[in-house]
Amino acid sequence: MSIKENIDGILERIADVCERSGRNPDDITLIAVSKTVNADRAREAVEAGIVNLGENRVQELTDKYEKLSDTEVKWHMIGHLQKNKVKYIIDKVELIHSVESIELANEINKRAEKNNLKVNILVELNIGEEESKFGISEESVYDFVKSLEQFENINVLGIMTVAPFAEDPEEIRWVLKKMKVIFDKLSSMNIKNSNMKFLSMGMTNDFEIAIEEGANIIRIGTAVFGERTYKEEE
Numbered sequence: 001m002s003i004k005e006n007i008d009g010i011l012e013r014i015a016d017v018c019e020r021s022g023r024n025p026d027d028i029t030l031i032a033v034s035k036t037v038n039a040d041r042a043r044e045a046v047e048a049g050i051v052n053l054g055e056n057r058v059q060e061l062t063d064k065y066e067k068l069s070d071t072e073v074k075w076h077m078i079g080h081l082q083k084n085k086v087k088y089i090i091d092k093v094e095l096i097h098s099v100e101s102i103e104l105a106n107e108i109n110k111r112a113e114k115n116n117l118k119v120n121i122l123v124e125l126n127i128g129e130e131e132s133k134f135g136i137s138e139e140s141v142y143d144f145v146k147s148l149e150q151f152e153n154i155n156v157l158g159i160m161t162v163a164p165f166a167e168d169p170e171e172i173r174w175v176l177k178k179m180k181v182i183f184d185k186l187s188s189m190n191i192k193n194s195n196m197k198f199l200s201m202g203m204t205n206d207f208e209i210a211i212e213e214g215a216n217i218i219r220i221g222t223a224v225f226g227e228r229t230y231k232e233e234e
Contacts, residue, residue, distance in 0.1 A: 003041065004048035006224050007032070010207075014218075017208045028211060029198075031076050033221030035060060039067035045224060046071050052094070054078040054219050058085040065092050078160075078219055080134050083107040091115050097160045097200055097219075100124040100136050105148055112153035119153060122160040122200055125182070127175045133162055141182060142189070149192040156191070158198030159183055160217075169206040176201055176213035183214065 001009075010030065018025040031054040034042040042053060042064055051072070055061035056079025065075060074094035081089075081098055089096075090111040099105055099121045112119040123145055126135030136144055141159070148156055161179055163172045179201055187196035200217035202210025207218040 003044045003224060006226075007045065007048045007050060010220060010223055013208060014211065017211045021212050023211065027216055029217045031078070031217060031219045032224045033078065033203075033219050034064065034225065035079070035221065037225045039064050041225060043068055043071070046073050050224075052076055054097075054221075056080075058082075058088050061092065062088055076219075086111050090119060091117065093119075095120045095122065095157065095198075097122045098124045098134065100126075100134050102144075102147060105151055105154060109151035109153045117153060118155055120155045120157050122158045122198060123148075123156060125159055125161045125179065127161050127163070127178050135161060138178065138182060142186070145186055145189075145194055146191055148194070151193065154193055156194040156196075158196050158200060158217075159186065160198075160200035162203070163201060163206060163210075165205065169209045172206060173209055173213065176206075176210050176215070180214040 014028055015025045029052060031052040032045045032050045033054045035056040052074045054076040061075055061077060075092055076095050076097060077089055077093050078097045081096060081104060083104055086107045096119065108119055123141065124135040125138065125141055126133050127138060145156060148154060159179065159182060163175045166172045179199060183196060183199045198217050199215050202215045202218040204220050204223040207220060210218060
């Protein structure tokens with residue numbers, strides 16, 4: 001199937017799960033994850049109606065940013081971000097999804113101030129407490145978000161997680177439920193620089209169940225572009 005057909009199929013599935021859940025599909029932001037996908041194929045997705053593209057690596061994001069500069073695409077940094085690479089994307093991204101340390105937040109704030117910007121971020125959680133994944137714990141998140149009040153050039157717009165992989169998505173529903181509880185609690189707290197708009201969770205294997213549990217940003221790679229070869233060339 002073509003990329004356009006894949007996207008159309010995902011949009012149909014989003015509409016179906018929203019109908020079952022009593023939600024509006026217009027409230028769901030679909031980010032096509034274009035990591036390892038060359039710029040031409042990423043452009044195909046944009047031409048098929050994708051507005052938001054997500055990248056895991058800074059170099060790939062900056063390369064495709066230039067090659068797709070004639071489009072209206074919005075870029076998202078969804079992978080682990082090293083402090084020394086913040087400067088390369090600070091003026092290019094709509095949203096940084098993966099903030100999980102004060103040191104990184106400080107660097108983002110410093111670079112944002114230098115560029116006269118307010119940068120939108122999500123706080124990344126590791127609810128499954130997997131050693132292979134980044135993110136802060138449930139126990140730490142409230143104090144962490146509170147600590148971000150000191151940064152005048154950061155807007156905290158929500159939280160994000162990568163749930164553990166499971167063949168049966170029902171096995172990780174508890175993670176998604178817990179994220180919604182945390183999201184709602186943070187939303188009720190009066191924290192400066194914090195406006196809980198986005199709950200980012202759900203990927204190819206589990207996006208439907210994530211929507212059922214309250215996600216309004218989903219990050220889909222394989223279902224859009226097919227299985228990755230990790231050898232694609234620009």
